[in-house]
Amino acid sequence: MNSNPTMRAALQTTVGDPDVLQVVDVPRPEPRPNEILVRVHAASLNPTDWKHRANGGFLGEPPFVLGWDLSGVVEAVGVGVARFRPGDEVIGMLSYPFGHGSHAEYVAAPARDFARKPASLDHVQAAALPLVSLTAWQALVENADVQPGQRVLVHAAAGGVGHVAVQIAKALGAYVIGTASGPKHDFLRELGVDEAIDYREVDFSEEVRDVDVVLDTIGRDTSTRSLRTLRSGGIVVSILPIGRPDFYEEADALGVRAVRMLVDSSRADLASITRLVDDGRLRPTIAETFPLEQIADAHRLGETGRTTGKIVVTMD
C-alpha cells in the first residue's frame, strides 16, 4: 500500500438518470476502530440504489457512492476487531440507509455489519444475498413470526426480495402464494411456490383469502389491497412507503396488523441466512452481472423492473 491509496468507485455528484454514475478514482478508506476494510469482489444492485440515484432519498444531496451489500475479503482490521482477520471471506450489508458505499473496490464499515460468506456460494452469488435476504428474514421471521402451515402471500415473487422470501417462507414450512407475470410462473414453481397468481390477469385482492402474512414489496395501492386478503389477526409487512395516511386505521378496522419496516444490518440474521444457504434451502438467482465500469447499464436493466432475480456488479 502506498501512502495515498485510491480505488475505483461509482461516484455521483448529482441526482439523475444512470449517466450521473461516474466510475472514478477516489481515496481508499481506512478502517476506524471497530471497523474492517473489505476488498469488494462483488456487490448487488437493489431498487433502493436506482431510487436514491434518481432522487437522493434518505441520503439527501450527492456526492455519494451507492450500494448497500457486498461479498469480499477482509483486507485489514481496525483497532479492537477480534472477530475477523485479513483474508477472511465475508458478506455484509452496510447499515441501512446511511452506511451505503459498496459499489466500489473497497469499503470500511463496522465489523458487526459482516458475517462469514456461505461456503457454498461464490462472491457473485453471495453478493446477491445480504440486503434481500435480511429484508425477507426480518419481515417473515422477526415481524410476522411465520409458523408452519401458515398461508404467506409474497408480492413480486420473482424479484430480488421476492424470490428469496419464497424460499425462506418454504423453509419455515409455510404455504406460499406468489404474484408475478405469467411468463415467470415456471420460475416461481422452481422456487417452491404453491400457488402462482398472474397479477396482470386477475385482481389478487379478489382471488386470495385467509392469508396469515403478506410480504409487500410494492407499496402504495398494493399495501391497501393486501389488507383484504388477510384473515383476522393476519399481518402485512411493507418494505416501501404505503402512501395512504389512513392505512393503519383501515388495518385496525379490519382486525389485521400492518407494519412498515426498513431492513437493518444484523450479523445474527446473516448467520441464520448462511445456515439456510449451506443447508441447500436458499439459493439466490442471478439475473445478470456487469463489471463495475458498466454500472450505469446495470442500473438501466434494473429500472426496467423485468428482471428475474438479482443484478450484481463485479470488481475483479
Next chain:
Amino acid sequence: MNSNPTMRAALQTTVGDPDVLQVVDVPRPEPRPNEILVRVHAASLNPTDWKHRANGGFLGEPPFVLGWDLSGVVEAVGVGVARFRPGDEVIGMLSYPFGHGSHAEYVAAPARDFARKPASLDHVQAAALPLVSLTAWQALVENADVQPGQRVLVHAAAGGVGHVAVQIAKALGAYVIGTASGPKHDFLRELGVDEAIDYREVDFSEEVRDVDVVLDTIGRDTSTRSLRTLRSGGIVVSILPIGRPDFYEEADALGVRAVRMLVDSSRADLASITRLVDDGRLRPTIAETFPLEQIADAHRLGETGRTTGKIVVTMD
C-alpha cells in the same frame, strides 16, 4: 413538542479537566430512518468518558457530548422501525466509539443498538449495565468462550467492567480469581469471587498460575504480566491499549493467545445479559448518582479510580 425543541446536554467545546463540561441547551435530535428517539432517564459514566473528555481519543476534536450507554423511554420512532413503540422502556449502548452522546436528555440512535430494559431494574441500575456488561460478555463469551470449571482471572474486579465480569464468569460456571485492593475484598466475595488477590501486597503474576482466561481491564504492563499466569493455550482479552509492540510475539512464544477488543453494540448480547439479570445472576452495583447538572463532579469522582461499581448521572 414545539417547532425548535431543545434539551440539556453535557457539551464540551475543548478537551481538558472536568470544568470543560458545560450543561447547556442544544437542539433535540430527531430520529432518522431506522432510528429511535429515547428520553434518557439515566446514563452511566465509564473510564472511556473521562479519557475522551481529557484527550479527544477516538473522537478527535470537540465539540462533542460524551456518554455511550443509557436507560430510558422511547419517545418516537423513525421510518421503518417496527421493533419499538413510544413508551417502551429500553437500555442501549450507542455504537462504540463514534455513536456517543448519552449524557443528554435525549438521544436519537439506530434501533438495533437497543433492547428492552430488564424488568427487575430501575433506570439508574439499568443505565449502569450496557457498556460494562457488553464488554464483559464479549470478552468472556465471544472471545474467550469460557467453559464451566475454567479458571478466570479478572483484573480490577471491583470496578465497572470487573464487578460485572465476575458475576458473568460465575454464571458461566468458572472459578474466578479477582484482583483489588484489600479493603474491597469483602465486596469481591459478595460478588462470588473464589479467590481475591491484593495487587498492592503481592505480584499477581507470581501468585496466580494455570489460568484459562484473563480479562484485562488495565492494559500496558498488566497485559504483559498476565501472559505468565496462563496455561498453555489460555487467552488474555485486553480492553485497553497494550503499549508493547512485541506483546503478540511474546504470547505466541509462550503458546498462549492474546486479543485486544473494543466493545461493540449488540442487541442479541444485551438480550442475553437481560436474561442473566432477570434470573437474579447479575446485578450492577451503583457507586454514586449525580444529576446531569453535576456531571463534572461525577467525572472527578470517576477519575479517582477508587470507586466500587458504577457512577450514574440522572436526567429526571
